[in-house]
Every structure is written in C-alpha cells, then in structure tokens.
Amino acid sequence: MTAVVTDPAEAGAPLAAEAARFASFGWMRGTSGNLSVVTDRDPLRLAVTASGLDKSELTPADVVFVDGDGAPVDGGNPSAEAALHARVVRLTGAGAVVHVHTVASVAMARRHPQGIVLRDLEMLKGLGLPDHEQEVLLPVIANSQDMGVLGDRLEAAREPRVPAVVVAGHGLYVWGRDPRRARHHTEVVEWLLELELTV
Numbered sequence: 001m002t003a004v005v006t007d008p009a010e011a012g013a014p015l016a017a018e019a020a021r022f023a024s025f026g027w028m029r030g031t032s033g034n035l036s037v038v039t040d041r042d043p044l045r046l047a048v049t050a051s052g053l054d055k056s057e058l059t060p061a062d063v064v065f066v067d068g069d070g071a072p073v074d075g076g077n078p079s080a081e082a083a084l085h086a087r088v089v090r091l092t093g094a095g096a097v098v099h100v101h102t103v104a105s106v107a108m109a110r111r112h113p114q115g116i117v118l119r120d121l122e123m124l125k126g127l128g129l130p131d132h133e134q135e136v137l138l139p140v141i142a143n144s145q146d147m148g149v150l151g152d153r154l155e156a157a158r159e160p161r162v163p164a165v166v167v168a169g170h171g172l173y174v175w176g177r178d179p180r181r182a183r184h185h186t187e188v189v190e191w192l193l194e195l196e197l198t199v
C-alpha cells in the first residue's frame with residue numbers, strides 16, 4: 001500500500017537524497033536525469049523532480065506533483081519526461097522510477113541496439129532473479145522526444161523479469177517498489193552494463 005503524501009517537501013526529501021547520490025556517481029551530469037515516487041494510487045499521483053535543475057543540488061521543494069499522464073496537478077514545471085515515469089508506473093505497478101544518463105548504458109545500446117543479453121552473473125539476483133543461472137534481455141528502445149512514443153516502445157519491448165530499459169542515445173530507465181529498491185536496481189543494472197562494456 002502507498003502512503004498518501006501531499007506535502008512536496010515530504011515527497012521531495014528522498015528524491016533529493018537519491019539524486020545527490022546518483023549525481024555523485026556522475027550519472028546525472030549537467031541537468032540530466034530525473035526521479036519520481038508514487039504518492040497516491042487512487043487517483044494516481046507522482047512526485048517528479050522539476051525540469052532543468054542540476055540534480056546534484058536539489059532541495060526537497062524541487063518536486064512537482066503530476067497525475068497518471070504526467071501532467072502537473074497544482075502547477076509547476078515537472079521533468080520533461082514525467083509522462084514516461086507515469087507510464088512506467090501504470091505498466092509495472094512500480095512505486096519509484098529512476099532515469100539516469102550513464103555512459104555505459106548509451107555505449108552498450110550503441111553496441112547492442114536489439115537488446116543487451118545478461119547471463120550467468122550473481123549480480124542478476126539483485127534484480128529479483130532466483131539465481132545466477134539465468135539469461136535475460138535488457139531491452140533497448142529507440143529515443144524520441146515524444147513521451148507517448150517512448151512509452152509505447154517501452155511497453156512493447158519490456159521484459160517483465162527486468163525492471164529496466166535502455167533508451168538508445170539517451171540513458172537508462174529503472175524502477176522498483178520504492179525509491180530504495182529502485183536505487184538498488186539502478187546500481188545493479190549499471191554494474192552489469194559496465195561489466196559487459198569492459199569484457
């Protein structure tokens with residue numbers, strides 16, 4: 001069950017902390033990346049990071065509440081990708097979504113535009129897979145500035161066992177039950193991508 005949150009600072013504090021962590025890894029350079037957390041399920045509401053800010057400097061107030069289509073409910077300027085966050089939540093039931101611009105995700109999508117095979121790695125258990133003897137495809141979808149188009153591509157390509165999709169030439173979308181689990185999934189997927197890039 002999702003605790004209903006209506007105070008921007010309450011919703012924004014964990015997102016600011018997560019953003020600072022990802023930014024410290026170099027995954028949100030410039031003003032790239034965005035984060036969201038579900039604050040209500042009925043009707044669906046998300047707190048999404050505001051657009052165009054340096055994500056290493058967010059304050060708890062730097063979030064905007066959006067509806068199930070990613071439109072602001074009380075004004076404000078949500079992330080340009082808010083509609084994709086909302087779509088991921090509607091599709092997967094996730095409670096938090098992470099979008100980071102990592103070099104490894106873009107490089108690996110360039111090498112493997114049809115998707116990235118991950119197999120025989122203990123770290124796959126960090127995505128909820130039962131053991132290391134697994135082979136899964138991390139989907140890669142083509143980029144678009146139209147979040148509806150990106151959402152359709154994500155829906156068509158997603159692998160239900162993998163809480164992540166790479167957007168070619170852009171970055172990584174990852175989700176989880178809450179911000180902490182979405183962070184763990186993000187760190188695991190990025191580790192797998194960096195490994196495959198290295199070997």
Ligand SMILES: CSCCC(=O)C(=O)COP(=O)(O)O
Pocket residue numbers: 030031032033034049050051052053078079080081099
């Ligand atoms: C240089 S970042 C370009 C936009 C983008 O892809 C991104 O992740 C940040 O967009 P936002 O509107 O959330 O700041």
Ligand SMILES: [Zn+2]
Pocket residue numbers: 032033034081099101170171
């Ligand atoms: Zn982006």
